Amino acid sequence: MFGAESTAPQEIADTNVPKATLPRVDQARSLGMLSQVVMQLVQYVKSKDLSAIHNEDVILGAAASELLAHADAIAANQSGDFKSSLTAFCSEVGALHLVADLNQQARSETELGKVLESFARLKAHFPTEIVAQAQGYLETFTCPMHREVVGKRSDFCPKCGMPLDQLSRVLPSNSGFPSPGQQSVRASVSTSAPLTVGQPVTALLHLQRPTGDPVLLSDLIETHTKKIHLLIVDSSLTDYHHEHPIPTRNPGEYSFSLTPAKPGGYRVWADIRPYPLGLQEYAMTEIPAATTGEPLTNRAVNFKANVDGLSYELIFAQNTIRVGQPVRFRLRITSADGKGFTQLEPLMATFAHLVGFNQDYKTVMHLHPKGAPVLDPTARGGPELEFQICPLQPGFVRLFAQVQIEGRSHFAPFGLQILP
Structure with missing residues (x-):
């Protein structure tokens, strides 16, 4: 070096x-x-x-x-x-x-x-x-989520609406770096005790390159104010957690806590953008438990949810959602009196985060509203936010909307059916 x-x-x-x-x-x-x-x-x-x-x-x-x-x-x-x-x-x-x-x-x-x-x-x-x-x-940039989309830095991805903010890197042959599309980071999680419903547990996330070298925070690009987003859910796709682990004294090791509401193990996707390519990867692993998890039984399509006194609704531009076809939609939030709710607080530089888990328990999507990052902590948003989805896998998807109100996160669950 x-x-x-x-x-x-x-x-x-x-x-x-x-x-x-x-x-x-x-x-x-x-x-x-x-x-x-x-x-x-x-x-x-x-x-x-x-x-x-x-x-x-x-x-x-x-x-x-x-x-x-x-x-x-x-x-x-x-x-x-x-x-x-x-x-x-x-x-x-x-x-x-x-x-x-x-x-x-x-x-x-x-x-x-x-x-x-x-x-x-x-x-x-x-x-x-x-x-x-x-x-x-x-002068050539790419979407971190859809690496096949390239253009100028001022362009937006037609599939997800994200800005093309990642420089399309030229890599030397035999550099040892994985090529685009190859997994460059591996994840594993160890816990202080097996997962038990209602009991908080301390967990350690371990990130490594295929060579075994630890992945440091300096090896990752910050996205939405964090370098590591952990998307965690149980096997029934019911209990969703979004965590941001902090580094320990050991290189490549990051600590977070979890209190499961469901039995069985949980699956974790570490949403990261490793150098040098800077493309989004989901490093998937398991959190073990001594009990058996519940299966996915509720596959009802549902575009509405009521959480903590507010109504959440997904409004799609078309009736069907198909693999590989971008679809625009809006998230609308209203209060009990039917009026639009306008007090959404910035959460990781935006007013909402949508995370979806496919029925295959492997495929995950992480969506953000269109528009510039929200960097003013006093700014407020709502009642509608515009998104775009371009699913990669058919089947049922449990989609969670995460917003922040009065300093606390609220999660609204929806059900989508993705057609081939």
């Missing part, structure tokens, strides 16, 4: 690397990888998320090695100068990493300036058209 475990300049400048011709399209791709790394470094320093800088090490190292191996093809008559510029750039990133690891914001800003200057000198070795092609890799 660069920084505390950086690659030494003399290793990068090794002139014994086999020489080969690197196609111009691959030159643009490699430079695009470096450009994306620099873009991320700027974002991390700007947002004061210094601990995330180490996530760029593998991509930077692989891209730099590829460019080094083809230095003669990139800068035919100036390969020595090119190698020196590349070495200097990597050294500057290493210096930034070192001060970032010490959580020194001011020094990180200074070192970032040196990184940008060094990168400008490195880019000067490439033809103008290669630099322009590499720039294109900074």
Whole structure:
């Protein structure tokens, strides 16, 4: 890695690397990888998320090695100068990493300036058209929930309505990172005692890479004010919990508490966005119990629910919901007198969260209202919020709406039938 475990300049400048011709399209791709790394470094320093800088090490190292191996093809008559510029750039990133690891914001800003200057000198070795092609890799974004949807950062996903806020990362071959669609994090949960109805229990969530390396908070992208959302439900899809575990002293270990209202084990989906791809994953695992859980028996389609004196209703734009077809709908909340309720409080930067569990007890969906994040804690919302759903699996879905009123979460259950 660069920084505390950086690659030494003399290793990068090794002139014994086999020489080969690197196609111009691959030159643009490699430079695009470096450009994306620099873009991320700027974002991390700007947002004061210094601990995330180490996530760029593998991509930077692989891209730099590829460019080094083809230095003669990139800068035919100036390969020595090119190698020196590349070495200097990597050294500057290493210096930034070192001060970032010490959580020194001011020094990180200074070192970032040196990184940008060094990168400008490195880019000067490439033809103008290669630099322009590499720039294109900074302008392609994807939906974190639907990775096949790509566009500009200002676009919205036509399937779920979320903004395309995740840079579509270019990864080096043989980098060790899972490709899009592959699970990159594994989850497990241990408890202080088997689950018992009505008894609170302390649970420990363990997150690991396939290599066994622990997943730290700095390895995850924050979504709706949290880096880990735990979606927890029993086998009857009745007792739903939304928890946010906190890290313990052990790397990759996170603590949370749970008081089950139903017998049997519970299933947990850790809703996360791991670096470097930043795409949403659901790492699924079980919380064990000494008792047997209840089966799913209530599969009634239900678009209305009454909870704690308020009425909740889902209003769909069409009568049927099918797999792979986006459908718009509204969540409307009214008080006992029939008037629209307008005192919803911000909850994780929005006025409502919808979480659905399919009858297969494997497929889960996490939906948010359309619109910008709600960052003002004094803001209030309602009575209607607009959503969009694009289900991936047919069958019955238990959907829970979570809102916050007077500092307390309320959960309204619904029943949907998804057609093939």
